[in-house]
Structure formats: C-alpha cells, structure tokens
Amino acid sequence: xxxxxxxxxRCEQRGDEKQDTQEKEAVVPERAEEAKLKAKYPNLxxxxxxxxxxxxxxxxxxxxxxSGDYNMAKAKMKNKQLPTTGPDNxxxxxxxxxxxxxxxxxxxxxxxxKLAGCIWPALFPPIDxxxxxxxx
Amino acid sequence: MFLKFSLRSIFYGAGGGGNDxxxxxxxxxxxxxxxxxxxxxxxxxxxxxSGELLATGDKGGRVVIFQQEQENKIQxxxxxxxxxxxxxxxxxxxxxxxxxxxxxxxxxxxxxLPQKNAAQFLLSTNDKTIKxxxxxxxxxxxxxxxxxxxxxxxxxxxxxxxxxxxxxxxxDLMVEASPRRIFANAHTYHINSISINSDYETYLSAxxxxxxxxxxxxxxxxxxxxxIKPANMEELTEVITAAxxxxxxxxxxxxxxxxxxxxxxxxxxxxxxxxxxxLFEEPEDPSNxxxxxxxxxxxxxxxxxxxxxxxxxRDYLSVKIWDLNMENRPVETYQVHEYLRSKLCSLxxxxxxxxKFECCWNGSDSVVMTGSYNNFFRMFDRNTKRDxxxxxxxxxxxxxxxxxxxxxxxxxxxxxxxxxVDSLDFNKKILHTAWHPKENIIAVATTNNLYxxxxxxx
Numbered sequence: 001x002x003x004x005x006x007x008x009x010r011c012e013q014r015g016d017e018k019q020d021t022q023e024k025e026a027v028v029p030e031r032a033e034e035a036k037l038k039a040k041y042p043n044l045x046x047x048x049x050x051x052x053x054x055x056x057x058x059x060x061x062x063x064x065x066x067s068g069d070y071n072m073a074k075a076k077m078k079n080k081q082l083p084t085t086g087p088d089n090x091x092x093x094x095x096x097x098x099x100x101x102x103x104x105x106x107x108x109x110x111x112x113x114k115l116a117g118c119i120w121p122a123l124f125p126p127i128d129x130x131x132x133x134x135x136x
Numbered sequence: 137m138f139l140k141f142s143l144r145s146i147f148y149g150a151g152g153g154g155n156d157x158x159x160x161x162x163x164x165x166x167x168x169x170x171x172x173x174x175x176x177x178x179x180x181x182x183x184x185x186s187g188e189l190l191a192t193g194d195k196g197g198r199v200v201i202f203q204q205e206q207e208n209k210i211q212x213x214x215x216x217x218x219x220x221x222x223x224x225x226x227x228x229x230x231x232x233x234x235x236x237x238x239x240x241x242x243x244x245x246x247x248x249l250p251q252k253n254a255a256q257f258l259l260s261t262n263d264k265t266i267k268x269x270x271x272x273x274x275x276x277x278x279x280x281x282x283x284x285x286x287x288x289x290x291x292x293x294x295x296x297x298x299x300x301x302x303x304x305x306x307x308d309l310m311v312e313a314s315p316r317r318i319f320a321n322a323h324t325y326h327i328n329s330i331s332i333n334s335d336y337e338t339y340l341s342a343x344x345x346x347x348x349x350x351x352x353x354x355x356x357x358x359x360x361x362x363x364i365k366p367a368n369m370e371e372l373t374e375v376i377t378a379a380x381x382x383x384x385x386x387x388x389x390x391x392x393x394x395x396x397x398x399x400x401x402x403x404x405x406x407x408x409x410x411x412x413x414x415l416f417e418e419p420e421d422p423s424n425x426x427x428x429x430x431x432x433x434x435x436x437x438x439x440x441x442x443x444x445x446x447x448x449x450r451d452y453l454s455v456k457i458w459d460l461n462m463e464n465r466p467v468e469t470y471q472v473h474e475y476l477r478s479k480l481c482s483l484x485x486x487x488x489x490x491x492k493f494e495c496c497w498n499g500s501d502s503v504v505m506t507g508s509y510n511n512f513f514r515m516f517d518r519n520t521k522r523d524x525x526x527x528x529x530x531x532x533x534x535x536x537x538x539x540x541x542x543x544x545x546x547x548x549x550x551x552x553x554x555x556x557v558d559s560l561d562f563n564k565k566i567l568h569t570a571w572h573p574k575e576n577i578i579a580v581a582t583t584n585n586l587y588x589x590x591x592x593x594x
Contacts, residue, residue: 029478030426036481037427044427053431054372054394058325058344069236113198114167114176115586116223 156517157503157576158592159526159539163217165202166585168530178581180568184248184256187572190218190579191258192586193243197227199260199313201271215577215590222271224313227262239264245330247339249352257316259339263326266341268317268352276304322348322358329379335386342379342391349403361409362391362401377435377492384444392449396433398458416458418465428480428489436492441501442573448504450495453477455506455516470516470523473508475546475557488562498571507566510555511582512542528566528580528587538592 037044167176175196182191190202200223205216230239240263249257255272280302284290325343332339340361341348347362362379366372374395382388387403399412420429432452440447446467449456453474456466472493476483483489488509495506507513508525516523525542545554568581576591 028424028426030424030428030480033478033480034426034428037484040481040485054344054375055369057375111175113192113194113196113200113223114584115165115178115192115194115200116220 156520156522159576159578159589160536160592161533161539161587162215162535162577162590163588164530164533164585165200165588172584176584178568178584178586179242179244180246181570181579181581181586182246182248182258183570183572183579184258185250185573187574187577189221189248189256190570190588191246191248192579192581193226193246193260195240195242197225197229197241197243197262199224199226199243199246199258199269215575215593218588222311222313224269226260226267226269227265230264244327247330247332249332250336252336259330259332261327261330261341264320264323266319266327266330266350267315268319269313270316271311271313274310274312275306275308277307278302279305317352317355319350319355319358322350328377331379331381331389333381333386334384338386340379340381340389342376344375347376347379347389347391347409359407361403361407363408363410378438380438380440380447382444383440383442390438390440390447392435392438394434395430396435396451398435398438398447398449400460414460414463416463416466418456428484431484431489432480437494439495439497441497442499443501446501448495448497450493450506452489452491452493455495455504457504457518468518470504470514472506472514473544475544478546479557483562486562488565491565491567493565493567494569496569496571498576499573505569505571505578507569507580509562509565510560511564511566512544513566513569513580526589528582528585530585536592539589 166178173196175194175198177195178192179195180191180193183189184191188204190204192200192202194200201221202218203221204218226243227241229241231237232239242262243260244263245259245261247259249259251257255270258269258271260267260269279286280300282291282296282299282302283293319341323341323343323346325345327341327343329342330339331342337353338349338351341350341358342362345363345365346360348358349361350358362376364374364376374393374397377392377394379389379391382390388400389403390398390400392398396417398416400414400416401409402413403409405411405413420433435449435451437450438447445460447458447460449458449466450472453476454472455470457468457470459467480489493507495504497504502519503515503517505513505515511528512525513528514523514525525544526539527542543551543554544560545551545556547557550556564582566580566582570579572578578589580587580589
C-alpha cells in the first residue's frame with residue numbers, strides 16, 4: 001500500500017472524542033474496519049474505488065524495462081531528478097520512467113516440478129509432433 | 137442421473153445422511169522446505185471424470201498428472217495411492233512486445249475431456265493461450281528394422297543382405313504428452329476460466345471482459361458470446377470473474393462478476409449473449425454497506441452441481457448455493473470464516489482481501505468444500521447442516537490418521553486447542569481443492585504442496 005501515516009495515535013484520539021459513533025460502528029464490524037482504513041488513508045476512495053481496482057486488475061503483468069522509453073525520458077528530464085516507479089503500476093508505457101534498478105531478476109531455468117520428484121525428467125522426453133493439423 | 141452413489145458410498149454412508157465422514161491423511165506431494173520457489177506455487181487442481189487421474193498446474197507453467205494405483209482397490213485397506221503418471225511443461229513465459237508486458241506462464245485452469253479412446257485429453261490455459269494436450273501411453277516398440285541399428289543409427293545399405301519384418305516388443309511404460317491444439321490470440325484480457333460443453337465438441341474461455349466459444353477442432357477462430365467492455369473504459373464497473381457451462385444443457389452457461397452477481401445465458405436466444413436469461417443476485421441491506429462491501433461480494437468461483445439443478449458461488453467470506461429456479465436469493469449460505477469481518481482493514485492492506493478461493497462439490501452434491509487461511513479448509517454438509525474445519529499440515533503425516541477438527545476462536549477467551557484469529561498465518565492459503573467424482577477422496581493444495589485425504593475405511 002502507499003504511504004502509511006502515523007495514524008494509530010490519531011485513531012485513538014478520534015475514539016475518545018467520538019465515542020458514541022464508535023460504539024454504533026462497532027456493532028457492525030465492517031464499519032469499524034472502514035473507519036480504521038479511512039483514518040490511515042484519508043485519500044482512499046476519492047477516485048471511484050471500483051474503477052481503480054478493476055483497472056489495476058486488467059493491467060496485471062510485470063512491466064519490463066524499455067530502453068527506448070528510458071532514454072527518451074532521460075533526455076526530457078535532463079535537469080530534474082529521475083522519479084522511480086511507485087507502487088502504482090502506470091497504465092501506459094513511457095509515461096513514467098522505468099529505471100534499470102526496476103529490472104526484475106532473470107527467471108531461473110525451467111526444471112521439473114517438485115511435485116513430480118527429481119528422477120522423472122529422463123522418463124518424460126519432450127515430444128515434437130505436428131500440431132493443429134489432423135484429428136486429435 | 138439421480139443415483140450417482142457408488143456401492144462403497146452407500147455402505148459407508150459417505151457424504152451426508154448417515155455417518156459423518158472421518159477424514160484421514162493419505163499422501164502429500166512436494167518439497168518439505170519452507171523456502172518456496174515461485175514456480176512451485178500450485179495454481180490449479182482437477183480430477184478427471186473417472187477420478188483415476190489428478191492433474192495439477194503451477195506458476196511455472198508445468199502440469200503434473202497423478203494416477204491412482206489399481207491394486208488396492210479390491211482390498212478394503214485403503215483406496216489406491218496416487219503416483220506421478222506424467223509431467224510436462226504446458227506453457228512458457230512469453231512477452232508482449234507492444235505493451236512491454238510479460239505474459240505469465242502460470243496455469244490458471246485445467247479441465248479434462250471425457251475419455252473417448254485410449255488416450256487422455258485435457259485443456260490447460262494461462263492468461264492468454266489455451267492448449268489441448270494429449271496424454272498417451274506407449275508400452276511397445278518396433279524392433280528389427282532393416283535399415284537402422286537398434287540404437288537408431290542408419291546401417292550402410294550395402295551391408296543389408298536379408299529382409300526381415302520388424303516386430304513389436306514390450307517396453308517399459310512411457311507416458312507421452314503432446315500439444316494437439318493451440319488456441320491463441322483470442323483474449324485481450326486475462327483468461328480466468330475454461331469450461332468444456334456437455335456436447336464434448338465446444339468449450340468456452342472467459343477473460344475479465346469477454347467470453348469466447350471455441351470448437352475443439354478449430355484453432356483459427358472463435359465466437360465471442362459475451363462482451364461487457366464499455367465503450368468508455370472509465371465507465372467500467374464490473375468484470376467477469378468465472379464462467380462455466382451447464383453440465384447437461386449444452387446451450388446454457390453462467391458467468392459471475394466482481395459485483396457478486398451471476399448471469400445465466402442461453403445460447404439459443406441470440407448469437408451474442410449480452411442479455412442474460414437469468415440474473416442471480418442477493419439483495420443487500422443498504423444500511424450494512426461499507427467500503428469493503430463490493431470487494432468481499434466479488435465472486436471468485438462458480439460451480440454447477442453434478443445434477444445441474446444448483447450452482448455454488450464463493451465470495452470472500454461465504455459459500456452460497458443457488459437454485460437455478462430462484463434468482464432473488466441463494467437457498468443456502470455457509471460462512472467460511474466470518475471472524476475475518478473484523479479484520480478487513482488489515483486484510484485490505486496486505487491484499488489478502490483479493491484472494492480468490494475456489495469451491496467444489498462432492499460426487500453426490502451433498503457436501504461442499506472450500507479453503508481458508510492457515511492451511512485450513514472447510515466442508516459443509518448440506519443435509520445435516522454440520523460443518524468441519526480441517527488442516528493440511530505435515531504434522532498429521534501418518535497414513536490413516538484421522539484428522540482432528542480445528543476451531544478458530546473469534547474473540548474472548550481462547551479454549552485449549554483453539555487458535556485465535558490473530559495467530560492465523562495469512563500466507564498459508566488454500567485456494568484450490570478438488571473432490572473425486574465418485575469416492576470420498578479429496579485433493580487439497582497448499583502453497584506448494586498437494587495433500588490427498590481419504591475417508592476412513594474401517
């Protein structure tokens with residue numbers, strides 16, 4: 001999640017002041033939880049929340065470093081400091097500047113699943129048969 | 137269709153009515169170490185139609201198929217064990233150059249085709265591509281070629297002076313998996329479901345916004361049957377979360393949404409099924425509405441009963457059974473982990489509130505099962521209305537040890553043997569479970585291990 005404010009103390013203060021509302025909200029545990037969340041992240045829910053989640057969901061996927069974007073952006077922002085990627089995945093490549101530090105580590109070589117144990121690879125040779133052609 | 141009990145089920149009163157089932161540990165597959173490689177995270181579990189084969193898919197794009205041993209079935213000591221039958225790399229990581237996005241090789245779903253000849257077939261899918269795999273056995277090989285040596289090297293033709301007929305000789309069983317069809321490039325968004333039609337010729341694939349209908353033989357085209365993408369993406373309010381064909385009516389399918397609704401569509405009504413035939417939605421009490429309401433109402437899984445009369449949905453906190461003839465509310469609701477309602481704030485912060493739990497029916501539709509946190513899983517008996525919480529853990533490792541029921545203490549004084557909500561490990565989630573179609577054998581996937589449990593046989 002984005003910035004965490006030192007909200008716990010704030011929460012307690014509020015509790016003392018608005019004891020009546022807190023009692024009512026405690027009856028519905030969800031409302032109490034919502035109050036906690038709003039206290040920690042006051043900016044949450046100001047954009048239509050549904051849309052935000054959904055957009056994030058639709059854009060799922062690991063973004064890669066694009067040297068073209070990087071160099072273009074570097075040229076544009078010669079004098080300013082390069083911003084790093086925030087936790088918010090942006091929606092369009094090139095609008096924010098990916099940096100080499102954001103490069104994800106290279107995926108390790110594919111091995112046999114541990115569910116199948118270690119001795120099996122020899123018994124399951126890869127098959128190279130024509131595909132999409134005849135009756136399956 | 138009605139009497140799907142095996143003789144064993146009637147005898148032992150399995151699955152509701154009669155005696156309660158006693159679940160025993162049977163097997164566990166996978167590495168013991170706590171350091172879990174991402175590729176080993178299990179992402180789907182599915183029995184085939186006979187229950188003889190059990191397939192798993194993982195985040196590394198691999199499929200492992202286990203086969204039940206036949207020997208012990210005759211003895212009444214225990215049912216056969218599941219051992220590795222075949223394993224193969226189904227999907228590889230790909231790269232979308234246009235969007236600079238990686239396409240994960242994680243297997244989202246596996247669905248078996250019913251067996252029609254000696255070979256077995258299954259569909260496996262990642263976010264973008266569905267593949268039809270043929271798994272076949274080879275236990276004979278030809279020997280005695282004229283032009284080749286036994287090791288495959290070609291002989292010098294001038295040394296061939298006699299002619300012989302090659303013969304088939306037995307060899308060690310080899311199980312081969314080969315991709316027979318690749319269904320690609322039909323989904324802009326991420327595929328969450330595949331479902332084979334009861335006509336055994338077509339199947340559907342669903343992503344966040346669209347559902348496509350395919351023919352198993354044809355890979356270069358598919359029909360779009362549902363499209364909920366708004367003209368302006370800013371107006372997007374809900375996405376498709378799961379879809380399934382009706383088990384008997386080949387014209388009927390359902391799809392669930394992130395807003396907690398299920399739509400039933402009839403393909404005979406029109407080519408594009410954007411208008412539903414039935415809309416299943418439980419009315420919400422507006423005074424109970426909170427920031428979390430929509431998130432926890434999102435349906436993560438929808439499954440028809442074997443009979444086709446009911447369907448089950450799983451949202452974050454509950455399992456609901458719907459009668460297809462009644463749209464305005466479910467006929468049964470079971471609370472999976474209601475004690476989490478007072479923890480929603482922290483579950484939102486650690487993203488657990490977005491976890492997608494699956495659910496499944498037993499063969500007779502009398503018991504339903506779903507997973508929870510702390511490697512707990514829950515079963516609800518629809519007839520006796522009793523429920524049980526069990527744990528998938530290596531501590532109960534001895535075969536035929538009966539699993540002890542677990543209990544979570546929501547608040548107040550914790551009794552002995554109970555576990556308090558704050559002690560639950562939210563990294564140990566059971567998202568995928570499967571129930572053998574005929575027997576009381578269940579497969580439960582923890583993060584990287586597969587547990588097999590059976591009911592106590594004497």
